[in-house]
Amino acid sequence: MHQDRELCLTGVGRRYGVRGPWVLRGVDLVVAPGTLVRITGANGSGKSTLLRLLARLDLPSEGRVTGRPRTAYVPERFPSALPFTAVGYLTHLGTLHGLGRKAAARAAHTWLERFGAGPYAGTPMARLSKGGSQKVAVAQALLGDPELLVLDEAWTGLDGPARAELDRAVAERTAAGGAVVFVDHDPRRLAGVADAIHTVADGALRHRTEDAGPVTTVVVQGPPDGRLPPEAVRAAVAVAETAPGGHRLTVPASHSDAVLRALLTARPPWHVMRVEPAGALPPDPGSRP
Numbered sequence: 001m002h003q004d005r006e007l008c009l010t011g012v013g014r015r016y017g018v019r020g021p022w023v024l025r026g027v028d029l030v031v032a033p034g035t036l037v038r039i040t041g042a043n044g045s046g047k048s049t050l051l052r053l054l055a056r057l058d059l060p061s062e063g064r065v066t067g068r069p070r071t072a073y074v075p076e077r078f079p080s081a082l083p084f085t086a087v088g089y090l091t092h093l094g095t096l097h098g099l100g101r102k103a104a105a106r107a108a109h110t111w112l113e114r115f116g117a118g119p120y121a122g123t124p125m126a127r128l129s130k131g132g133s134q135k136v137a138v139a140q141a142l143l144g145d146p147e148l149l150v151l152d153e154a155w156t157g158l159d160g161p162a163r164a165e166l167d168r169a170v171a172e173r174t175a176a177g178g179a180v181v182f183v184d185h186d187p188r189r190l191a192g193v194a195d196a197i198h199t200v201a202d203g204a205l206r207h208r209t210e211d212a213g214p215v216t217t218v219v220v221q222g223p224p225d226g227r228l229p230p231e232a233v234r235a236a237v238a239v240a241e242t243a244p245g246g247h248r249l250t251v252p253a254s255h256s257d258a259v260l261r262a263l264l265t266a267r268p269p270w271h272v273m274r275v276e277p278a279g280a281l282p283p284d285p286g287s288r289p
């Protein structure tokens with residue numbers, strides 16, 4: 001049973017099309033019950049690809065995925081134009097999870113209330129705002145008490161109270177023995193709580209535990225499609241593209257000198273706009289920068 005709930009990737013590779021470039025290769029990852037796992041990496045590095053493999057919504061081109069935890073997934077883009085009201089959709093899903101109709105409706109209302117979406121429970125999904133439909137996206141994943149919850153930028157578009165509620169729901173899942181894997185552009189999201197951080201860079205997955213200590217934020221600018229030096233990406237706890245060619249790297253303070261050296265000696269060198277010491281992270285923008 002326990003074995004089944006543990007999701008395991010062994011030598012996993014994924015490319016789109018038989019001759020497409022490898023997006024991921026040689027990925028080994030175990031997601032154990034009760035753990036919180038963060039995936040970081042630059043834009044387009046393959047984070048969403050990895051999450052879809054973990055949620056078993058996609059198959060690897062090579063390697064093996066084993067384990068069958070009951071899984072729920074919040075995609076980066078939720079299909080909101082569904083022919084249901086918010087509560088109708090969630091109730092329907094609840095019955096698919098095995099709940100009776102009354103219990104499903106109750107669970108649907110509970111989750112909508114928790115995310116502050118109670119007032120528009122009866123609104124057709126197609127008429128919901130982006131924030132409203134994101135609340136439904138998150139509620140649909142939490143509804144069935146999943147053993148593995150996979151969140152791809154699930155906080156994006158939520159208002160402050162709903163973001164905090166999602167933080168709480170994640171803590172509840174792991175406390176109940178579920179696993180949660182997430183990607184978020186905000187390096188402060190659940191900072192210090194993750195059991196492991198894995199960074200996707202150059203198609204590979206680098207593992208580390210979250211004991212980075214104080215972090216430094218380095219804001220750099222380069223050409224719109226410039227590639228950050230791999231040693232800088234590897235050292236980073238989080239990397240976010242803030243504008244074409246603009247990146248914010250969150251690096252352990254102990255590695256900041258090495259990262260700056262890599263950025264400044266790259267060819268062409270990266271323009272370092274700002275270096276902010278620990279505790280000076282910018283406020284959470286609440287949406288994709």
Ligand SMILES: Nc1ncnc2c1ncn2[C@@H]1O[C@H](COP(=O)(O)OP(=O)(O)OP(=O)(O)O)[C@@H](O)[C@H]1O
Nearest residue numbers: 016023041042043044045046047048049050076200
């Ligand atoms: N369905 C697909 N067909 C073809 N190529 C794809 C597909 N999905 C992703 N890719 C390519 O795979 C690479 C990794 O994409 P992916 O969305 O996994 O990265 P990401 O790190 O999640 O990016 P972002 O941070 O921008 O969301 C990109 O080059 C992307 O264009």
